[in-house]
Each structure stands twice: as C-alpha cells, then as structure tokens.
Amino acid sequence: MHFLIIDAHQDLAYNALTFGRDYRRAAFDTRRSEEGQAVIQRNGQTMLGWPDFQRGQVAMIFGTLFLSPPRHAAEWETQVFRDASVCRALWRGQVEYYHRLAGDNPDLFRLVNNQADARSVFEEWEKAPAVADGKNPISHPVGLTLLMEGAEGIGAPRDLEEWWEAGVRLVGPVWAGERFCGGMLNPGGSFTREGYELLEVMAGLGLTLDLSHMNERSALQALERYEGPIVATHVNARALLRRPDDERHFTDQTIRHLVERDGIQGVLPFGRFLRPGWSPSDESSQTTLDHLLAHIDHICQIAGDARHVAIGSDFDGGWGWPDGPLEIDTIADLQKLAPRLMERGYSESDTAAILGGNWRKFLERTLPA
Numbered sequence: 001m002h003f004l005i006i007d008a009h010q011d012l013a014y015n016a017l018t019f020g021r022d023y024r025r026a027a028f029d030t031r032r033s034e035e036g037q038a039v040i041q042r043n044g045q046t047m048l049g050w051p052d053f054q055r056g057q058v059a060m061i062f063g064t065l066f067l068s069p070p071r072h073a074a075e076w077e078t079q080v081f082r083d084a085s086v087c088r089a090l091w092r093g094q095v096e097y098y099h100r101l102a103g104d105n106p107d108l109f110r111l112v113n114n115q116a117d118a119r120s121v122f123e124e125w126e127k128a129p130a131v132a133d134g135k136n137p138i139s140h141p142v143g144l145t146l147l148m149e150g151a152e153g154i155g156a157p158r159d160l161e162e163w164w165e166a167g168v169r170l171v172g173p174v175w176a177g178e179r180f181c182g183g184m185l186n187p188g189g190s191f192t193r194e195g196y197e198l199l200e201v202m203a204g205l206g207l208t209l210d211l212s213h214m215n216e217r218s219a220l221q222a223l224e225r226y227e228g229p230i231v232a233t234h235v236n237a238r239a240l241l242r243r244p245d246d247e248r249h250f251t252d253q254t255i256r257h258l259v260e261r262d263g264i265q266g267v268l269p270f271g272r273f274l275r276p277g278w279s280p281s282d283e284s285s286q287t288t289l290d291h292l293l294a295h296i297d298h299i300c301q302i303a304g305d306a307r308h309v310a311i312g313s314d315f316d317g318g319w320g321w322p323d324g325p326l327e328i329d330t331i332a333d334l335q336k337l338a339p340r341l342m343e344r345g346y347s348e349s350d351t352a353a354i355l356g357g358n359w360r361k362f363l364e365r366t367l368p369a
C-alpha cells in the first residue's frame, strides 16, 4: 500500500542555483556526479530527485525561496541577500528556476498557484498507481507551491504583493531574526512594529504564515495576532530534545496554540533535530524512524488527534544522507513511515493524513480559488 506524500519544505532553488543540482535526476545519479566535490562537505549527500519523488509517491512539494542572511553566509555562498535590490534579484532568479523547472518539464513538475492547479496534480496521481514496477511507466507531475523562507531581505512589507503575484503562497518572516520578529538565534526578540505591518500585508493578500525559525515569544505573538492561516513547515518538538532553550523547536505550549488555530506542523527527520546528543561522528547516537515517530506522536498527543502533524523534510537543507534516520536513504524511504505508524496503532486514515492528507486539506482550504 502507498500513501501520497506532501513535503512542506525543500530548498530546491537554493541548491540548484548554488550547487548546480539537477532535481530531474535520481538522487543516486546526483551523488555519483558529485563524488569528491565540495558540495558534499557543504550540504551533504542529496536525498532528492524526481525519480525518488515517484518511488516515494511525493505528489507535492513546498519549494522555498531561501537566501542566506549576510551575517551567517559562508564565503562560497552565492544566494545571499546583501541589500534589498540584491535580494529581489536573487528571489526573482529562484522563482524563475521553479518556472523553468515546471515550464520545460511539464510531465515532471507543475506549479501550484491555486486550488485548480492542486486538484489537477492530485487527479493525475489518483488516476493510476505510480509504483515504479516497470509495468506502469511513471509519469506523475510533482506539484510545486512556493514558500518564502525568511522575508528579512525585502524592501518594505507591501513589496510582498510582487511575490504573491509571482506565486508565493506561504511566507516565513524570519530565519535568523530580528527585523520583523525574534528568530531562532535571538531568543529575546519579539515582534516589531514593522513585523506587525508585515503580518497585516500578508493577511490582506491571503498568504499563509510559516512560524518556522521564530523564537517562542514571537511564535506566540503571531498565533495571537495573525488573521490568516498559520503553519510551521519544518519544526520538531522541543520537549523531546531536552534543550529547554532551543528556540528552533516548539514548546508544548506553542504546539497547543498552533493546534487551537487549526494549524499544521511539519516535522523534519534531521538527526540533530530528532535526538539529544546526536552527532554525525558518533555512531551510537544514530537515529531511526522511531525518533521521528516520537515527534509525530508527541504532537498528536497534544492535539488529541492526527490532524495537525505532517512532514516538512528539509532534505538537502544544509544536511543530507546519512544525517537522517538509518532507514532513510532518499526521500522515497519516507513511505516506510506508513507501516510503522500503523504498527503503533494509527489507523489507515490517520496515516494517510500525516503523510500528505493534512497538507492537502490545508491547501484546498487556503489556496486561492
């Protein structure tokens, strides 16, 4: 049995433009071609590629526009927002990348800007099983919906209108912090006047707010104030990481408030974010799918149901194979979550919801008609 997967976080444009990764190719082919190259040290071994999306039934991806903040950029990085005009040009380049990927390869990728686009992608996946068994030629287009990860390089909040028109449907205001609100690297920060203005512009446009990378104080402020839909595309449960001051992940209180706002939290299978004490050089700290399942379970226990947790893998987001659970080589292996969830007592419909159904319903509810 296969379930459709929706992955709420992949930095495809950043990787393609920084390292020349070609996501039409299988992850293993890209790995072979990158052997001995610096990209492996800088961003890990890729876990993504279209044939892997097919094998893993990954029907839809939130593709990010991501630029490094100048303060935190490595010297080799090309996608860095030095000022508002550089930022705009680089974001344009990333939007263009997605347009080209879908425009030049309509059988492989399709942009999802509205409900009709989303429906047409899901219909194709449901028409025929997409199992790569050699009998069904695989040709299911993967939907791409655009997510701006970090808006701090923007000129003025109202400039978001340009990005809405370019197809951006979700915005995370912060990555490092502190222009609009407190980020993971500035624990004391909170929403600024300009940050609240940004929220107003976002709500007016109908954008979804992504709380990822916000510190707790700011996430709680946004949950109270923001009038539009709210999610966290790639955040785990802080309680399981035993680092009470780790602002990158949500406290139980934030999770509870997100659930109250009918939001969804995508969890990510990066070793460091799954298990306290994880280190790539310490084999005894290796993670397995059980660690990821524990984060999923934790959120379900707080919510009282399985409707508020989903996946935002962040594969290739500064890490790669083998820094995730032992069982995961490429994204296709996320399907292994399904039997493991059902072993734990999750029903088939709960399992389908966690793998993709929750994001799907969310998109059907929040994308423009």
Ligand SMILES: [Zn+2]
Binding pocket: 149, 212, 213, 234, 314, 317
């Ligand atoms: Zn991120």
